[in-house]
Amino acid sequence: MGGMARLDALADRLSRIVGAGSVLTDPAELATYDCDGLTYHRATPGIVVLPDTAEQIAAIVRACAADGVPYVARGSGTGLSGGALPRTDGVLIVTSRMRRVLEVDAANQRAVVEPGVINLDVTRAARPYGYYFAPDPSSQQVCSIGGNVAENSGGAHCLKYGFTVNHVLACEVVTPDGEIVELTEGPGYDLLGAFVGSEGTLGITTKVTVRLTRLPETVQTLLAGFDTIERAGEAVSAIIAAGVVPAAIEMMDALSIEAAEAAVRCGYPPGAGAVLIVELDGPASEVDSQFARVKELCAEAFEIRVAADDTERGLIWRGRKSAFAAVGRISPDYIVQDGVIPRTTLPEVLARIDALSREHGVRVANVFHAGDGNLHPLVLFDGAEPGAGERAEEVSGKILDLCIEHGGSITGEHGVGIDKAKHMPRMFTAEDLDTMQMVRCAFDPAGLCNPGKVYPTPRLCGEVPGRRTGVHPLVESGKADLF
Amino acid sequence: MGGMARLDALADRLSRIVGAGSVLTDPAELATYDCDGLTYHRATPGIVVLPDTAEQIAAIVRACAADGVPYVARGSGTGLSGGALPRTDGVLIVTSRMRRVLEVDAANQRAVVEPGVINLDVTRAARPYGYYFAPDPSSQQVCSIGGNVAENSGGAHCLKYGFTVNHVLACEVVTPDGEIVELTEGPGYDLLGAFVGSEGTLGITTKVTVRLTRLPETVQTLLAGFDTIERAGEAVSAIIAAGVVPAAIEMMDALSIEAAEAAVRCGYPPGAGAVLIVELDGPASEVDSQFARVKELCAEAFEIRVAADDTERGLIWRGRKSAFAAVGRISPDYIVQDGVIPRTTLPEVLARIDALSREHGVRVANVFHAGDGNLHPLVLFDGAEPGAGERAEEVSGKILDLCIEHGGSITGEHGVGIDKAKHMPRMFTAEDLDTMQMVRCAFDPAGLCNPGKVYPTPRLCGEVPGRRTGVHPLVESGKADLF
Structure with a gap:
């Protein structure tokens, strides 16, 4: 047929x-x-x-x-x-028709939702009880929980609150052999941890139990404008070194500020080489004293604005959250890159990205979760110009090289998917990748569940068990009944 | 041979x-x-x-x-x-000869240690830089990091700080086929999460990169004596409901207080039906205001003592941390049980344990991490008395039944090991257990790596792939090359 x-x-x-x-x-x-x-x-x-x-x-x-x-x-x-x-x-x-919030159990700080439920709708359901769902990807008004689980999504506030995996308590999953199983924390292997972030390759989530987080008593947000990105970077280091754990520290450079202004007129300080958004949340007593400390540590800023209310806070965030799309205002095409570096290497890596940009004549706008070293360089190009796309791809790939070279990672929160499978061997040895594929083959021996994603060289599962030696020699020799 | x-x-x-x-x-x-x-x-x-x-x-x-x-x-x-x-x-x-702290990288909040390193020695190495290793099992003066990783150990402070898995960033592992691989967070499956807590069944940790936590600016500890365990339980609920996240909330009942007094003369309030230990840590401004709130919420206590310094704090904790061993002073033999329940069911489960104890004529001392619903009932018996051990075993098993019945778990932090493998089918369906064993077989097809632990019915790995249907039909029919 x-x-x-x-x-x-x-x-x-x-x-x-x-x-x-x-x-x-x-x-x-x-x-x-x-x-x-x-x-x-x-x-x-x-x-x-x-x-x-x-x-x-x-x-x-x-x-x-x-x-x-x-x-x-x-x-x-x-x-x-x-x-x-x-x-x-x-x-x-x-799964977009499966969008029921099945239960909100505020006393035990959890909710049970279907995979098609929109991220922000979990918070909407929990807010009347004084709770919210902490992971907040920029797409939170439209993205769904099933996808958050598949990609282990982060967001601006994952510096303090962690990624999706830290907020999922159980998943009901359809495995590739068509069975419905429940993955939970607790006794036995933490397959829940392995499933969250497996990018759709181990099965399909059909129900998710999420942890709810108490709404903070207070939130304080400031926007600080710096002459240079180096000075902004030094302020980030100083804040972290002081032991303050902000809910978020976001940085944008001049080019991304320009794009955001063009798109949403967020009114960031004119002439800034970089802005920082620093947000603290928690008990008022803590937030007030630490916020004062953060302002001191931003002493090199030429302007500091504090959001007086939720409207002003919303305006500060609007610039940041629209940054990716906003780049469309200053460039016909762009690549959103996603890499991670140790926080201490931030100044050096930024200088190297700047050098790359000048060398190749390709503009790069930098937007990032500065607190946890998660970079989102936006590599700009005009697809109508011959060779421009290729040059942008090259610069984008070299930025990943920089991340790896500095002990970082090829993705912070966007996942490997189809786009970065080819980069996996630059981070992992053949043995490391084989170990991951053993697990994939255990779940999906026929390779039908989202094939072609994550791993650079999909192979027949028969090749993987026992790995380079084929079937384990002890199984072959019948000695495996020793246990 | x-x-x-x-x-x-x-x-x-x-x-x-x-x-x-x-x-x-x-x-x-x-x-x-x-x-x-x-x-x-x-x-x-x-x-x-x-x-x-x-x-x-x-x-x-x-x-x-x-x-x-x-x-x-x-x-x-x-x-x-x-x-x-x-x-x-x-x-x-x-692994006890492998006890070198290989690196302390304070700027990036991490340390690299060998598996035989004692838990508390990580903190000793990090303290000069203003950091510590947060997971604190009661055995932290003697237990080693490799074991903490295998069991995903918790401790009194995991309410606020999480378990070992939340503090491990990478593991070098010898797999059952004798290869050395690196498991990390990041792209690909989170096998690190599955490995931590796999109780020695997926391989052997040979190097661990741990997260270091900033030493808190302030610690405040109180000991509150209550007439009844119900009143102490209500105080716990009130504290959590108020949105306070203490570093620890520990509860001990009258019998365990009696044991602790006999062993270490900790000087807990005489006549208490239960004591609570509540510890807050963090920025001084936050701790001071929240500590005042906690004292208000313990209004039903007949006595509240606040530790004035580290010596007094040490004395309060000495009673709690020695509780298991101390029970030896009031009973020749005992079983330490370890179960978890949703926090909201605490009062009901405690009443049921009390009823079980009276019904069977078996004394039960209750010590627990009240904040996260992790119970450690100590079931007392005299091995010299015929049938006493069996009765204690029965009560201990029925306590686990109560935990499962109330939506909890058969282990909070001690693991399944050899002791609770038989209880696994009471928590998991055959499909759930098969899914876990698929992973075990992927790593260890010959079943030589800590066999007989965790799973109730070890089976030949050949039986597991494709599960009830044997080899996946698509592999058999050669259609597996579609991907």
Whole structure:
């Protein structure tokens, strides 16, 4: 049976599982699902299916497995590494209809939600009880919890509050063999920890129990304008060295400020070489005294503004949160890079990025979570100019080299996805990657669950167990019954 | 070749790896390694080997694998679930000679240590820089980091600071196939999270990069005496509901207070039905105002004492930290139980434990990390009295039933080990356990790495992949090359 005929037959079977109205096969409809937030990579899915329940997802996965058809799960599709890029020969399982908040248990500080629930809606459900959901990706108004789990999403406040993995207490998961299992913290292996951030390669989340965080008594936010990025960097070091743990410390350089001004008129200090946004939250007594300390430590700033209320705080954040999109105002095209470096190497790496930019004649706007060394350089180019895209790609790749060279990582929060799989061997040895793939093969021996993502050289799982030696010699010799 | 002859030949090979002085085969020497902190289970190891390096451990593991001999790693051997119980037919790999602090990188808040390093020695190395290692099991003066990693150890302060897994940034690990790999946070699967707490079943840690925590500006500690355990429990709920996050909230009941007094004369308030120890730490401004609030919330206490200095604080903690051993003063034998319940069910579960105790005529002393619902009931008995041990075991098991029934867990921080493997099916479905064993088999197909621990029904790994269906049908049919 040819590929198309096979997909047609599968679409019929999927219709019997979810109802015909929840299976899309019309090319025009399929085309709207051809990418996630990383629009550079595109592929029209063979079939789109919109399930309502975990049992339906389990049945869909079993149907795909029976036909040997690959599948990809996605929620809102806001990811920035192409982790939810569909397969033209496969099924895209979209969880956006599964958006019920099933329970808010304020006394035990947890909520249970379906994977399609929007990040900010968890906070909306919890706020009446005095709680919120701490992970706050910039896309929090549209991104969904299932995707947050898949990518282990962070956000501006993960410096103090940690990533999604620190706020997920349990996941119900459909495994690649179509079973529904519960992954929790507690006895046995912490497969929950391995599942969160596995970028859709180990199964599909169908229910998530999240930790709720107490709304802070007070929030204080300042915006400090510095002449140079070096001075802003020194202020960051001084704040951290003083033992202050801000909820967030964000930095933007002149070019990203220019973009944000053009887009949302956030009114940042004119002429700044860099701005810092520093936010403290917690008990009023602590915040007030530490905020005074932070202001002292920003003494080199030529201007410091303190948000007087939530509206002013919102305005300060608007510039930062819109920064990626805003770059579109000053450049027709851009690449959002995502890398990590040890905080102490910040000044040196920034100087090297600046040198790279001048050397290659490519503009780079820097926006980053300065407190935890997570850089988001925006590499600008004009796709209409021949060779410009390639030059931008080259600079973007060299920035990752800098991160690795300084003991950092190729991704802080956007994930590896399809975009950075090729960079994995620059961070990990063959043995390290084999160890990861052993786990993937244990879950998904047929390699149908979001294949082609994360790992640079997908291989037949038969090659992996026992690794370079094939099947473990003890299994082969029958000695494995010793235990 | 018979079992003994095989071990003799292996001992010779191990001597060539580590030197003859580092391999123990004398029965008298072997006998001193026959248990860990859970002395109820004993088994004299076939061979003990004391390596100095990761390369030696890798060679030892390969030698064991070649002969099909099981092995168990241990550090100081203070675990309380028999996780480091040796095998009479196997090798015990003791890491206590690997106790170098390799690096303290204060600027990036991390230290690199060998697995045999004592928990408190990490803090001793970091303190001159203003940092410490936050996880603080009661055994922290003797327990080693390798064991902390294997068991994901907690401690009194994990309410605020989290468990070992929250303080480990990377592990160098010898895998069961004798390779040395690096597990880190970052791109790819978080195998670090799965490895921490895997109780020695996925490999042996040979180097650990830990997160250092800033020493708090201030610490304030109070001891509050209550007439009844219910009133103490209400104070705990009130403190948590007020949004205060103490560094620790510990509770002890009358019987455990009696034991602690008999052992260390800690001078707790006479006649108390329960005491609470509440400790706050952090910036002075925050601690001072929140401490005042905590004192208000303990209004039902008949006596509140505040530690005026470190000596008084030490005295308050001495009673708590010695509580397990102290119970030996009031009972010839006892079982230390370890269970978890949602904090809100504390009053009900305590009443049920009290009823169980009276019903069975078995005394139960309660010591617990009240803030996070981690109970440590001490079930007292006299081994000389016929049937007493069995009755104590029964009550101890029923306490776990209560924990599960109330949505909790069979272990909070002591691990499953050999002791609780039989209870795992009470928390997990067969599918859940199969999913965990898939991972074990991916790492250790021959089942030689700490076999018999954690899982109730070890099985041949050949049975696990594809689970109930054997090898995945797609692998069998050759369709697996689709990806």
